[in-house]
Amino acid sequence: MPLSQNSKSTTSSTLTLGICLFISLVLLVLPLERKVIVADTLSDILTKPYVTVYNFITDIGKVNRINAELKAEIIEFKMNSVSVERVARERNMLRESIGLTEQGSLELIPCEIRQRKLTADARLVQLRCPVAPQWKEYQPVVSVDGLFGRVFRITAPNEAWVELLTSPDISIGCELSRTGLLGVLQPIAGQFELSLIGRDEDVKVGDIIVTSGVIESNNSSSMNSSSMPRGIPVGTVVEVNSPPDRIFKSILVEPAASFNKLDVVFLVSGSGDWFLKSDEQGMDNDQEY
Amino acid sequence: MIRNIKAITFLLLLAVLGSTVIGPLISFNNISPDFLMMVIVIVALAEGAFAATIVGFLIGIVLDISQPELMGLHALCCSLAGYSIGKLRGRLILDSVLVAGGLVAIAVLSYEMLYSLIGSGVVGNEFIRPFFTRTIPASIYSGLI
Numbered sequence: 001m002p003l004s005q006n007s008k009s010t011t012s013s014t015l016t017l018g019i020c021l022f023i024s025l026v027l028l029v030l031p032l033e034r035k036v037i038v039a040d041t042l043s044d045i046l047t048k049p050y051v052t053v054y055n056f057i058t059d060i061g062k063v064n065r066i067n068a069e070l071k072a073e074i075i076e077f078k079m080n081s082v083s084v085e086r087v088a089r090e091r092n093m094l095r096e097s098i099g100l101t102e103q104g105s106l107e108l109i110p111c112e113i114r115q116r117k118l119t120a121d122a123r124l125v126q127l128r129c130p131v132a133p134q135w136k137e138y139q140p141v142v143s144v145d146g147l148f149g150r151v152f153r154i155t156a157p158n159e160a161w162v163e164l165l166t167s168p169d170i171s172i173g174c175e176l177s178r179t180g181l182l183g184v185l186q187p188i189a190g191q192f193e194l195s196l197i198g199r200d201e202d203v204k205v206g207d208i209i210v211t212s213g214v215i216e217s218n219n220s221s222s223m224n225s226s227s228m229p230r231g232i233p234v235g236t237v238v239e240v241n242s243p244p245d246r247i248f249k250s251i252l253v254e255p256a257a258s259f260n261k262l263d264v265v266f267l268v269s270g271s272g273d274w275f276l277k278s279d280e281q282g283m284d285n286d287q288e289y
Numbered sequence: 290m291i292r293n294i295k296a297i298t299f300l301l302l303l304a305v306l307g308s309t310v311i312g313p314l315i316s317f318n319n320i321s322p323d324f325l326m327m328v329i330v331i332v333a334l335a336e337g338a339f340a341a342t343i344v345g346f347l348i349g350i351v352l353d354i355s356q357p358e359l360m361g362l363h364a365l366c367c368s369l370a371g372y373s374i375g376k377l378r379g380r381l382i383l384d385s386v387l388v389a390g391g392l393v394a395i396a397v398l399s400y401e402m403l404y405s406l407i408g409s410g411v412v413g414n415e416f417i418r419p420f421f422t423r424t425i426p427a428s429i430y431s432g433l434i
Contacts, residue, residue: 013339016343017338020345023364024361027361030360036357039354039360042351042354046354
């Protein structure tokens, strides 16, 4: 290699070393807070692209897995839906044979929650439906998890105020899906209590509570309840006590629906019963008849 | 030039893979070979002091991110190591495996010594015991690999 090229190369490598050493020494003598900021910035610049790619790849795997699970759930729901339709048809045939009116089917109309109103007397949310439904007072409103509330006051063809299940003055006729025992669900002191169930009745923690389809009224002067379709999930029993000085059990219920999440809810329209999956009902379908 | 940059980038990726995946698998007593220093030595012997200084500086900066209190020290030591080994290019006969292994071992030893010396001065880390229990075994292991 010619001498001039050699010296050029030596100069450039020495200069490079000098610059690298200078930068390193500057970084070394910085205060700790500045060092942390520099480390964070460099970490973002150097590692962010790889982390982004890695997260993207793992997300794809996750999405594929979730997709497969959702497809399996859809197939299961479709099969359950066919089974439910068959049970409803058979039940209507039986009802017709003994002279009872045929029960129709329920329809879920999605509604959007527009506003909330919390007063001493009521917990209300305003619903808005994209299409004007057939509103009825005390018509049930459900979330994806269970009973959310009931229609309180209709204000427009596609808007209404809905009373939440947490409203102080509400009472819902319920039954235990496992045994069919009837009771009344009321909010009391921030919790939900299922009352009017005898001390000696069979109630266990974990029992699922559904609407009974029976009209229940509380102590207020006006009837403020109406018949809801039977079978809408309401909650789960979380505590059962049999106080010696009372004739009824003290049953606390955890509601199925969440009242803090403002999301899409569904207005239940039509008549008929709400069918749960057979393994959730806790008794054979035959026993319904 | 572009081919060289691609080759250096590929080597760096291999080194990162080696340090994060292979190193822990073949470590004993928490001592694993220093794949990053091996890359600096390879670049120094193949490309010379200029490229090795830059590669050493970049590797050092990446190592410094994980230890902000000694930010700059890895960059300083790796740049010096890259420059020094780069200067030996053309002056060593590298036909023998022992020479290459010995060079790697000396490079790791010098780098670790410099780092521990300055580090103990800056943050008061211990120097003597880690030198014998970690630095020397790591340099020998790296040289063997």
